[in-house]
Amino acid sequence: MRSWNRRATATCAAAAAFAVGAATAAVAAGTMAARTGTVIGTCANPVLERDVTGWGRHNTGAAGSRVAVGAHVVADHAYVQPAANGANPEMYLPQKDVAAGEQWRFAMDTWVSGSTATVQARMQVDWYNAAGGYLGHVNGAESPVPVTAAEQWTRVAGDFTAPTGATRANVTARLAGPAGLTWAATACDYRPAGEGGQNPPTTPPPTTPVGDTAAARFNWGTPLPASDDFDYGSVASPAVPDRTKWELAGDGVGQCMSGHNGNGRRCDANSRVLGGFLRMTGGADGDTGWLGSTLSQKYGRWEVRARSQATGANNGRQYHPVLITWPESNEWPEGAEYDYLENSAPGEQCAGAFLHYPNHQPRTQEHAEKCGVDLTQWHNFGFEWTRQHLKGYIDGVEWFSFSRDCVQCAPGPMFQTIQLDNFFGGSMQPAVFEVDFARVYAVTG
Structure with missing residues (x-):
């Protein structure tokens, strides 16, 4: 019997330390049991493969940087804000072109390290029209995120409907927690929302052209x-x-x-x-x-x-x-x-x-x-x-x-x-x- 692919067997020997600015926040130790996170879908520069284009601090977030990570299922880098973060930090993610009435699910994977046990995170959107005019702000649902020393990636997602006149979504995220947390994000994923399910059919597929x-x-x-x-x-x-x-x-x-x-x-x-x-x-x-x-x-x-x-x-x-x-x-x-x-x-x-x-x-x-x-x-x-x-x-x-x-x-x-x-x-x-x-x-x- 073959020992099947890395999705069943891979391990990561150690997680990376986050190096942000002149300081290093050591937020990982020991051995990773398995990779976590999500296989990403569609957005610009989703896994920060070469640079931080599209990612950055927003409002109360501390200035972050592109940092190597060791235990995400597909990403080798993340955007990381250091322990210099104040309370309730925010970051921005790559923008998305939209049309009025479209329904989108904006998501990312996140990892938080610090002295508390659990925090909440959410996706947010600021809508703009073709002339750059601001149309309003919408918050997504809060998701619980564990605070861990070793890498543990958690999916955060929100469903949003583009308002009348909207042509661009400025996607952001907010972490509800105390000051001093190190906050990482990667694998942004933007896709149509509202995908449902139904009972599978029992008839064979049609003939292939x-x-x-x-x-x-x-x-x-x-x-x-x-x-x-x-x-x-x-x-x-x-x-x-x-x-x-x-x-x-x-x-x-x-x-x-x-x-x-x-x-x-x-x-x-x-x-x-x-x-x-x-x-x-x-x-x-x-x-x-x-x-x-x-x-x-x-x-x-x-x-x-x-x-x-x-x-x-x-x-x-x-x-x-x-x-x-x-x-x-x-x-x-x-x-x-x-x-x-x-x-x-x-x-x-x-x-x-x-x-x-x-x-x-x-x-x-x-x-x-x-x-x-x-x-x-x-x-x-x-x-x-x-x-x-x-x-x-x-x-x-x-x-x-x-x-x-x-x-x-x-x-x-x-x-x-x-x-x-x-x-x-x-x-x-x-x-x-x-x-x-x-x-x-x-x-x-």
Whole structure:
């Protein structure tokens, strides 16, 4: 049995100390048990990869800086205000262009260190029109944030509706607490609010238009035998995925293994074929599905037709649908990791991808995003790994291409996984991740 990816096994040996201005606030010690935080979505400069553009002090906040962090799930840097903060500090985040009537969820991950036990944090918005005129201020809901010495990232989010005439949202955050707290934030995430859920349908997906696949459009050739169109089983009698093509969660029928970072379990029973499509189910109890291809190859092309949606009320604890190629060696980050579809919640309106460099050098990852893609609907997600580049396709149209600094230089063979990841533990918002087909192709020449 393979020891599955870093979402279940990674640890961080030590957290970073925050160095702000001339002073250093040592706010982390000991060993990190697991990475925390959120896989971010869409906003400008979300993880401060190169600079602090868009981030800064606001009103009562102390002047901060970009600081390396060690235990966030995707971010290597955060914007940090030092212990020089007064009571109830604020900071501003990257701005967002909006239109009147649009509903947005503005969110970030935060970590607080200091002498108190718990504080409250909230998102805020100042609205402006096209002429720069101020239209008003709105506060989001307060969220409890634990105060910890070691890195522990907490999600803070608020839903907002743009007023008449609004063209820009100045997004800020406020920490309700005493003076002397060190306050960090990263992974800003702006996406349409109000995404709901419904019961999953029981009918197979419609036939795929040939022209909507990258394989057809770019002549990828004949799918390899490890491909699966999931044309077996039925709704009345669900089938175990074909074990000649897939390794199961827990490596056997009826088995389970630890979930992402120890959150919940990945269980074989949560991945079943219903006569034309695979359904991967994430339950309220935190049990979810996982599949790993039996085929590894160095360089290749993969295409998966998929959709995702919540099936219960939104409680803020959402599953993450993910399509990954993972190193056969299981060495991470040495072996790289190409997440060519990775989202923070089922059924979002923006597709995300995170392409991790071998050894996380000279940088951790490249990030791509394409909005206007309704992930509750069927789409074809293609991925190409060659000596020259990494490319992603949605419905046969290229949406990312990376080659700088040899991000494509994973040293060994990789295999496809399909994951519905649990980032929170129990009391999850139920969801499904459904796959019409998962096809794999060789790169020749």
